[in-house]
Amino acid sequence: MPSHLLVEPLASDDILAVTGCLILDALCFPRPGFVAARDLTRPGFRAWVCRSTETPSPWGFLGCTRVRDSLHVSAVATHPDFRRQGVAFALMRTAILQARHARLARVVLEVSPDNEGAVALYQKLGFTISNRVPGYYGAGEDALVMTLPLAQPKTRLKTRS
Numbered sequence: 001m002p003s004h005l006l007v008e009p010l011a012s013d014d015i016l017a018v019t020g021c022l023i024l025d026a027l028c029f030p031r032p033g034f035v036a037a038r039d040l041t042r043p044g045f046r047a048w049v050c051r052s053t054e055t056p057s058p059w060g061f062l063g064c065t066r067v068r069d070s071l072h073v074s075a076v077a078t079h080p081d082f083r084r085q086g087v088a089f090a091l092m093r094t095a096i097l098q099a100r101h102a103r104l105a106r107v108v109l110e111v112s113p114d115n116e117g118a119v120a121l122y123q124k125l126g127f128t129i130s131n132r133v134p135g136y137y138g139a140g141e142d143a144l145v146m147t148l149p150l151a152q153p154k155t156r157l158k159t160r161s
């Protein structure tokens, strides 16, 4: 992770961070990806924020939920001004390490096939396309299901470069 970035758990009583995530949510998604008030109280929900060591407001966030033996990543986003600096990669890596630490079998997420940047990010982390769900995002808007298996203890997590 670049030395100017920090990844921290999102605390539901951290008003600055939660507000920052809601702003990011509005900036980054055509419809809400991270419904903070609802998600933060959902059992098993976890979120992290990534920020610069110089500023308190988040540059990116990731929200996920444990579902049986999988970690389901529901949203990851980086502020448009701070993209391609490794923010989302650092957040994803944190979630994957957490899932591995919890001995989960896999990390799973859905992404639009049109979202080439996000697909490239997940592929760089080792995810592969495991399914395609027709109409997941609405009529005619399919989702790719991408999966990173964690079962092999000797598999080393990829680093960024």
Ligand SMILES: CC(C)(COP(=O)(O)OP(=O)(O)OC[C@H]1O[C@@H](n2cnc3c(N)ncnc32)[C@H](O)[C@@H]1OP(=O)(O)O)[C@@H](O)C(=O)NCCC(=O)NCCS
Pocket (backbone or CB within 6 Å): 028, 029, 033, 060, 074, 075, 076, 077, 078, 079, 082, 083, 084, 085, 086, 087, 088, 089, 090, 111, 115, 116, 117, 118, 120, 121, 122, 124
């Ligand atoms: C997708 C998104 C989260 C990437 O965030 P980011 O912080 O810019 O990503 P990173 O800097 O960590 O990128 C890591 C790698 O992912 C790939 N990648 C990321 N964005 C990319 C893009 N727009 N085009 C191609 N590859 C991309 C690259 O391989 C990149 O490594 P590199 O910069 O060394 O080439 C960000 O563009 C975003 O917030 N988009 C809107 C919300 C969204 O679509 N979220 C994902 C669906 S839930």
